[in-house]
Amino acid sequence: MMCMPALHFAVRIATGFAAALLLFFCTASPACAESLQVTVVLSENSGAYLEFSDALRENLLKRNITPLVVEQPDGAIPHSGLVVGVGMKAAAAIAASNAPAVLNVLVPKSGHEKLLRDFPRRANSKTYSAIFLDQPIERQIGLIVAALPDWQRVGVMYVTPPGELAQLGREMKNYGLVLHEQAISSAFPLNAALQGLLKESQVLLALPDAEVYNSSTIRNILLTAYRSGVPLIGFSPGYVKAGALCALYTTPGQFAAQAAGLIRKFGYTQTLPAARSPREFEVSVNEQVARSLGLQIKNAARLHEEIQDFERNEP
Amino acid sequence: MKYDNIKISVKGILAVCCLVGAGYGGESSAAVSDEECFFLDMPIVLTPSRLIQNLKDAPAAVTVIDREMIRATGYRDIPRLLRLAPGMQVGQERGSTHWVTYHGMGNDNPSWMQVLVDGRSVYSPGSFDGADWNGLPVTLDEVERIEIVRGTDSVAYGLNAFLGVINIITRSSADNPGTKASIRAGNAGIRDASLEVGHDTPTQGVRLNAEIRRDDGFSGLHDARRFKIVSLLGEKRLGGHDELMVRLAANSGTRELGYPDSTYNNNGERSADSLNAAFHLRWRHTPAPGEEWQLHYYHNQDRTAEEWLASAQLGPIRADVPLDRNRSSMRDDVELQHRLTLSRNLRAVWGLELRHDSVNAPFLYYGAAQQRSGMARLFGESEWRFGQDWSLNLNALAEKFDDDSLHVSPRIFTNWQVTPKDTARFGYARAWRQPTLFERYGDVRAIFQGQLLAQPYLPNPNLGAPRIDSLEMGYLGRFRDWDTKLDARLFMERIDNYIYRVSHPEFVAPLLFATIPSARYENLASPVTLSGLEYQLESRPRSGTRLLFNHTVISRSSDNHAITQLTAPYAASLSWMQDWSRGWSSTLTLLRMGPMAGGTGFVPRGQYVSAPYTTLDARLAYGTKLSATPVEFSLTATNLGGRHQEVADRSEQFLHGSDPVNRTSPMAWLTLTFRPE
Numbered sequence: 001m002m003c004m005p006a007l008h009f010a011v012r013i014a015t016g017f018a019a020a021l022l023l024f025f026c027t028a029s030p031a032c033a034e035s036l037q038v039t040v041v042l043s044e045n046s047g048a049y050l051e052f053s054d055a056l057r058e059n060l061l062k063r064n065i066t067p068l069v070v071e072q073p074d075g076a077i078p079h080s081g082l083v084v085g086v087g088m089k090a091a092a093a094i095a096a097s098n099a100p101a102v103l104n105v106l107v108p109k110s111g112h113e114k115l116l117r118d119f120p121r122r123a124n125s126k127t128y129s130a131i132f133l134d135q136p137i138e139r140q141i142g143l144i145v146a147a148l149p150d151w152q153r154v155g156v157m158y159v160t161p162p163g164e165l166a167q168l169g170r171e172m173k174n175y176g177l178v179l180h181e182q183a184i185s186s187a188f189p190l191n192a193a194l195q196g197l198l199k200e201s202q203v204l205l206a207l208p209d210a211e212v213y214n215s216s217t218i219r220n221i222l223l224t225a226y227r228s229g230v231p232l233i234g235f236s237p238g239y240v241k242a243g244a245l246c247a248l249y250t251t252p253g254q255f256a257a258q259a260a261g262l263i264r265k266f267g268y269t270q271t272l273p274a275a276r277s278p279r280e281f282e283v284s285v286n287e288q289v290a291r292s293l294g295l296q297i298k299n300a301a302r303l304h305e306e307i308q309d310f311e312r313n314e315p
Numbered sequence: 316m317k318y319d320n321i322k323i324s325v326k327g328i329l330a331v332c333c334l335v336g337a338g339y340g341g342e343s344s345a346a347v348s349d350e351e352c353f354f355l356d357m358p359i360v361l362t363p364s365r366l367i368q369n370l371k372d373a374p375a376a377v378t379v380i381d382r383e384m385i386r387a388t389g390y391r392d393i394p395r396l397l398r399l400a401p402g403m404q405v406g407q408e409r410g411s412t413h414w415v416t417y418h419g420m421g422n423d424n425p426s427w428m429q430v431l432v433d434g435r436s437v438y439s440p441g442s443f444d445g446a447d448w449n450g451l452p453v454t455l456d457e458v459e460r461i462e463i464v465r466g467t468d469s470v471a472y473g474l475n476a477f478l479g480v481i482n483i484i485t486r487s488s489a490d491n492p493g494t495k496a497s498i499r500a501g502n503a504g505i506r507d508a509s510l511e512v513g514h515d516t517p518t519q520g521v522r523l524n525a526e527i528r529r530d531d532g533f534s535g536l537h538d539a540r541r542f543k544i545v546s547l548l549g550e551k552r553l554g555g556h557d558e559l560m561v562r563l564a565a566n567s568g569t570r571e572l573g574y575p576d577s578t579y580n581n582n583g584e585r586s587a588d589s590l591n592a593a594f595h596l597r598w599r600h601t602p603a604p605g606e607e608w609q610l611h612y613y614h615n616q617d618r619t620a621e622e623w624l625a626s627a628q629l630g631p632i633r634a635d636v637p638l639d640r641n642r643s644s645m646r647d648d649v650e651l652q653h654r655l656t657l658s659r660n661l662r663a664v665w666g667l668e669l670r671h672d673s674v675n676a677p678f679l680y681y682g683a684a685q686q687r688s689g690m691a692r693l694f695g696e697s698e699w700r701f702g703q704d705w706s707l708n709l710n711a712l713a714e715k716f717d718d719d720s721l722h723v724s725p726r727i728f729t730n731w732q733v734t735p736k737d738t739a740r741f742g743y744a745r746a747w748r749q750p751t752l753f754e755r756y757g758d759v760r761a762i763f764q765g766q767l768l769a770q771p772y773l774p775n776p777n778l779g780a781p782r783i784d785s786l787e788m789g790y791l792g793r794f795r796d797w798d799t800k801l802d803a804r805l806f807m808e809r810i811d812n813y814i815y816r817v818s819h820p821e822f823v824a825p826l827l828f829a830t831i832p833s834a835r836y837e838n839l840a841s842p843v844t845l846s847g848l849e850y851q852l853e854s855r856p857r858s859g860t861r862l863l864f865n866h867t868v869i870s871r872s873s874d875n876h877a878i879t880q881l882t883a884p885y886a887a888s889l890s891w892m893q894d895w896s897r898g899w900s901s902t903l904t905l906l907r908m909g910p911m912a913g914g915t916g917f918v919p920r921g922q923y924v925s926a927p928y929t930t931l932d933a934r935l936a937y938g939t940k941l942s943a944t945p946v947e948f949s950l951t952a953t954n955l956g957g958r959h960q961e962v963a964d965r966s967e968q969f970l971h972g973s974d975p976v977n978r979t980s981p982m983a984w985l986t987l988t989f990r991p992e
Contacts, residue, residue: 048354088350108350133353187943191491195992210352215517219489222360227382227459227490236353241555241604243361249353287659288605292366296735 036267037081038067039099043089043106045071048252052086052106055256063264082266084259091130095119101127103262103272105255108208109134110163112275129272131258134208135235135248136277137168142310143233143248143283145175146303148203148295155180155201155230157193159211184212194221198228206234206244218242231293240284246297248307250278283307358517358555359601360489363654364609367462371738372698374708374728376465376789376804378851382992385458387861387892387902389934389951389986391499391507391528393455394448397481398906399890400463401849401865402804404883406913406925406961409977410503410532411540411570413448414913414962417465417479418845418869419882422814422836423915426751429468429476432483433562434611434650435595438475440674440686441617441644444751450591450617452564454526454544456495456511459486465804465849467785469746470710470726473668473692477748477783478808485562488513488520488550491992501984504531504539520550532571534980537584542568558599565592572621574967574976578830579627581638581761581769582916582967587621605656611649618643625761627768627827634763642676660700667693674752679772681758688752690716704732714747722747722780740789750778754814754836761831769831771917773819779838781812797862803850813839815878818919832919841874845882859894877922883909898938906930908961916965923968925975928959938991947991952983 040056042049053069060067067084070076073093077083083099085091088111091104095115102122104112109132115122122128144154154177158165161183169179182197184190190212197204204225206213213221222243225232231245239247258279266272283300290297298306370377378400390396394413398405406414416425424445430437432453437446464472464480472480492513499507506529513522524546532538546564553559566589573584593615600608622639652666670690677684692714700706708728715721728742759772787806793799817837825833847869854862866887871879890904912924936949960975968976 106350106353108353111350133350191493191992192945208352213352215355215357216515218355218357219360219487219515219517220491223365223487223490226361226365236355236357238355238357241359242357243359243604286361286604288363288366288656289361291372292361292369294369294371 036065036263037078038065038084038263039070039078039081040067040084040086041070041073041075041077041090041094043073043085043087043091048106049086049090052252052256052259055253056084056259059256059260060263063260065263065267082263084263091115092118095122101266101270101272102129103259103266104130104275105259106133106252108132109275109277110160113163126271129262130275131255131262132275132277133250134277135250135281136311137164137171138311139248139277139281139307140168140205140233141171141175141177142307143246143303144177144203144205145310146306147233147246147285147297148231151202152176153178153180153200153202155182155197155204156207157182157184157190157197157204157212158207158209159184160209162207162209190217190220191224194224198225198230201230203245204230204232206232206239208235226289226293229293231289231295237282237284240286243289244286245289245293245295246283246285246300246303248281248283250281254278254280254282281307356555358552358558359604362599362601363605363607363656364599364652367460370791370802371732372706372730374696374698374710374726374730374740374742375468376740376787376802376849378463378465378802380461380463382459383861384863384892385455385461386992387900387934388890388904388932389902389936389949390932390953391455391505391984392448393451393453393458393461393483395932395953396461397463399863399865399888399904400465401802401851402465402479402867403463404886404908404911404913406908406911407533407979408914408962408964409536409538409572410530410982411449411538412572412915414915415446415448415481416913417463418808419911419913420478420810420813420843420845421881421913422754422816426475427477427748428479428481429472430481430483431472432593433485433595433597434482435593435613435615436473436475436646436648437615439591439615439617439644439646440672440688440752441619441642441676443753443757447589447591447617449540449542449568449570450566450589452544452546452566452591452593453483453485454509454511454524454546456497456509456526457485457522457524457546457548459484459490466787466806467744467746467783467808469714469724469748470694470712470744471696473690473712474714474716474722474724474747474749474780477746477781485548486522488522488548489515492520492522493990495988495990497986497988497991499984499986501530501982503534503980503982504529505982505984506530507984515550518552520548522548524548528568530982533977536977537571537573537575540568540570542566542570556601558601560595560597560599562593562595564595565590567591573623574964576970577967578970579827580623580625581771581831582964583623583625585621585623587619587640589617589619591615591617603656605662607652607654609650609652609654611652613646613648615646616644627763629763629768629826634768636761636763636768638761639678640676642674642679644672644674644676646673647671661697663695663697665693665695667691672752679753679759680756681760683756683758686752686756688717690714690749706730708742714749716749719749719780722749736793738791740787740791742787742789744783744785746783746785747780748783748814749780750814750836754778757836761825761827767825769825769827770833771831773833773835775835775837778814778836779812781810781814781838784809784811797854797856799852799854801850801852803848805848807846808844810843810845813843813873813878815839815875816917818917832917834917834919839873839875839878843873843875843878844871846870846872859896861890861892863890863892864888877912880910880912880922880924883911883927885909900936900938902932902934904932905956906932911962913962914965914968916963916967918965918969921969923963923965925960925963928956928961930954930956930959930979945990947986947988949986949988950983951986952981954979954981 077097085104234244234247424443462482492515509526595613650668694712696710726744849867958978
């Protein structure tokens with residue numbers, strides 16, 4: 001019997017080879033790309049949506065694909081070709097439309113799952129996919145292990161329990177980490193939850209739960225955690241700027257590069273792979289906060305490297 | 316002279332609370348989708364000035380008293396907390412009079428270390444240039460932490476920081492906003508209440524704190540106090556990079572002072588009514604996480620009404636002489652500060668400050684009731700990390716007072732991180748201390764029918780600035796055993812031109828010179844040297860247990876023996892904070908203080924030294940919920956180790972020989988807190 005790592009390796013090699021072949025054929029036969037009609041529908045014509053759209057356009061133009069950009073989700077959504085939904089508003093409008101092939105980006109996993117529930121015809125479709133905003137669990141654990149190798153107690157807060165919470169706890173256990181979770185409710189508001197959690201945790205891992213982490217609460221959370229000597233790990237560069245110790249996230253440009261790859265493959269296969277986490281990511285570190293808390297943390301490049309190694313070696 | 320029209324009324328406080336609650340209650344927090352929270356443009360919350368310099372990098376020994384500690388002790392006053400820092404020598408002449416020093420070395424109103432609230436100096440020319448600890452316009456609920464810089468830090472905080480700094484930092488309005496309240500009642504007439512109402516949105520925040528503090532003080536002394544404090548904080552955030560803070564605070568109250576049998580009733584029993592108010596405006600601009608501009612303006616104003624009648628029998632005539640210490644003062648200060656990160660390894664801060672003080676006290680400055688003083692300073696600090704484990708701090712300050720010559724204070728420190736868990740620190744600093752207005756120009760005369768009866772304070776305009784040269788070696792270590800931290804400071808401090816009070820019989824002697832001696836402040840011709848070791852050991856041997864041990868030993872040397880006695884040769888404290896789970900927690904603090912001649916007043920010959928004492932403070936608390944509202948019940952007691960004397964009123968003590976006049980007395984109180992943290 002072939003042992004698991006070897007099998008894993010073989011599958012990776014085969015996948016890589018197949019991808020290379022696809023890429024070769026698509027590049028060699030411009031006809032399949034040229035005939036592809038791509039429409040990008042933005043939730044808003046600003047910020048990250050626009051940044052993504054510009055980067056995708058640049059990526060696709062290199063492949064001789066000229067996307068049509070619809071700047072508002074209530075604009076006309078074509079009934080043919082591939083429609084790229086950028087953000088939840090656009091994704092929701094497209095899901096309700098007759099667009100035959102859909103790739104959503106800059107959408108949270110929870111949002112994507114809700115759309116599948118609301119539009120069951122989109123589920124199990126080989127032409128309906130997404131790249132989530134959320135980072136894979138093992139990558140987040142990789143960041144904690146790389147940034148704070150001696151620390152064990154990780155606290156998380158949420159209003160709506162994320163689907164992967166149990167999995168997060170199990171995976172953390174594999175690396176000697178202990179997950180302390182705290183639900184927030186009207187009976188147990190943020191302040192009380194935070195005070196309790198900070199007593200048990202050495203580090204707070206922010207989850208993308210807008211009811212917990214938003215511009216109304218971030219000051220309170222960061223100030224209270226900092227006062228307790230507990231660093232926060234965020235999920236966007238904004239957190240690091242605000243005062244989180246570090247954050248792991250994917251930039252709109254990285255989303256665009258990954259989306260462009262999937263679009264090229266779609267031009268050849270007319271199918272989309274299953275919805276997935278982003279492939280590329282960045283790490284930011286707030287060295288001032290690290291130094292103030294007396295933490296010797298590796299620089300962002302080194303952390304990135306270690307997280308990649310961690311993901312590669314993930315059993 | 317009374318200030319009834321400016322006293323703070325309880326009804327007024329409640330009305331403002333209601334207004335604050337009503338004005339901000341209706342605003343809802345911004346609704347954000349899960350997706351948007353990935354892209355939110357966050358404000359810079361932990362700005363460079365909010366970030367505490369890690370002790371490993373700090374060019375000085377720093378002790379932080381955090382909220383956990385403030386809550387765990389249950390103390391009602393900030394000075395009592397300060398006893399829990401190594402090197403601090405704090406005493407109470409009575410319940411309402413605190414004598415706060417680092418390494419002793421204080422005159423009647425110790426002002427050898429700087430006291431700041433959010434960067435605003437609370438020293439007042441109206442409090443004889445000392446800090447009026449009872450009159451501080453800040454409530455305990457507001458305090459986020461107290462940083463105590465042990466050792467001279469004039470280079471960063473100006474000449475008042477001659478021996479160290481007490482930096483009281485208050486919470487942002489975004490920090491745990493909401494409504495909190497507490498009430499206290501205990502023996503010795505303790506009846507306190509406090510209220511906090513706060514509301515915060517992404518763009519603005521407001522908080523109102525109000526506190527009433529009442530007690531009858533130490534038993535057997537004329538020592539009741541009634542104080543009201545109100546503090547209103549507003550924060551306005553303009554985009555993600557600018558923040559405006561305004562704080563309006565006032566403390567008004569009455570305290571009892573004096574003794575029934577003082578000589579000629581010159582320190583007779585009386586009441587002092589005081590009002591301390593502050594307006595503080597701060598603009599903070601943070602263009603990038605590593606860079607910050609701050610512009611401060613503050614205005615302090617205080618008034619005290621303190622009058623009584625002294626009487627002396629001059630042969631057949633009874634001379635009734637009205638005495639007073641009525642005084643009012645104002646301070647205006649503007650400061651610009653710029654913190655910047657020049658490279659990954661080089662950080663700097665520079666700034667400039669202008670200040671103007673004025674005091675009006677006809678009886679304290681005979682013939683020149685109005686006194687004024689101006690100050691300008693420029694400072695710069697740099698922290699350079701060279702190599703993996705070394706950092707170098709180079710700082711300098713230039714400060715100019717009135718017509719005095721320019722004083723330059725340099726400091727050089729290097730920190731060596733020997734291992735990730737051990738850091739050593741070596742440094743030298745030179746600093747100056749500006750003589751206070753009262754030390755130079757104080758001129759107090761008791762006159763009856765044109766006849767000078769007494770002149771206890773003579774002016775000395777030529778008084779020079781004392782200078783300190785401080786050498787220190789520090790060690791910071793972390794140990795796995797019992798999760799222990801050690802912070803040690805080995806120091807040698809040499810003070811030249813020390814200021815002390817000297818009797819002058821050669822001057823034209825007032826009639827009652829024999830009993831009310833005339834004296835003035837002078838510079839000591841020879842140096843005073845303090846050397847020793849102080850350390851703090853903090854352990855968390857198991858979950859819920861925190862132990863804190865402070866110990867200081869000081870060797871004092873001077874040609875003038877009496878001056879060496881102003882510093883206790885040793886002091887120690889042990890605190891045990893325990894969380895017993897299920898809502899129960901307790902704190903025990905045992906404090907031992909060596910013999911010390913601290914206090915107020917002047918006796919020309921001889922020195923009274925208060926005997927060493929040991930005292931115990933305790934607190935037991937239980938937290939639970941009352942119909943979903945978290946509440947905490949606690950019982951706190953101080954001075955359980957028997958009645959002892961801490962610092963004396965020297966003239967009064969002189970009348971009673973070695974029998975301590977002003978002993979502390981045990982105080983115990985129950986506190987009920989709604990929504991404790």
